[in-house]
Amino acid sequence: MDLSKIKTLIDFVGRSNVTELSVTEKDVTVRIFRNAGHAAIDVPVSDPDETVAAAAKPVSGSSPAASAKQAFQLKAPVFGILHRASAPGQEPFVRIGDLVEEGQTLFIIEAMKVFNTVAAPLAGRVAWLTEIDGVEVEVGDVLAEIA
Numbered sequence: 381m382d383l384s385k386i387k388t389l390i391d392f393v394g395r396s397n398v399t400e401l402s403v404t405e406k407d408v409t410v411r412i413f414r415n416a417g418h419a420a421i422d423v424p425v426s427d428p429d430e431t432v433a434a435a436a437k438p439v440s441g442s443s444p445a446a447s448a449k450q451a452f453q454l455k456a457p458v459f460g461i462l463h464r465a466s467a468p469g470q471e472p473f474v475r476i477g478d479l480v481e482e483g484q485t486l487f488i489i490e491a492m493k494v495f496n497t498v499a500a501p502l503a504g505r506v507a508w509l510t511e512i513d514g515v516e517v518e519v520g521d522v523l524a525e526i527a
Contacts, residue, residue: 458489483499
């Protein structure tokens with residue numbers, strides 16, 4: 381499946397009320413789902429029947445936020461260029477220690493000229509943030525931890 385078809389599918393999910401879309405072409409399955417107000421994509425290549433969720437999950441023990449007893453890892457839902465602010469030279473959306481509300485924008489990931497907002501999956505305090513800004517991130521990279 382070529383990238384233009386995938387982009388069209390992402391745009392469709394972003395504009396519609398569809399919460400999940402799965403399309404298979406030849407041996408590649410693309411699964412796009414909407415969660416907390418933004419679209420995410422999962423493209424398993426080796427096993428079309430396997431699905432991988434790159435969503436927030438609870439962690440404890442050793443983590444970048446060593447002081448947090450329990451935190452939620454916010455992972456990149458798509459591959460692209462991570463932006464911590466709405467424009468160059470602007471203040472970042474959040475800083476370590478900020479209180480965030482569920483659904484609040486934390487990052488923007490630019491993928492194929494599409495700007496995907498990455499929102500907080502829950503309310504809490506930002507315990508850890510990636511220092512990456514203006515650089516590519518991979519699906520599943522930890523972007524922040526919310527305690």
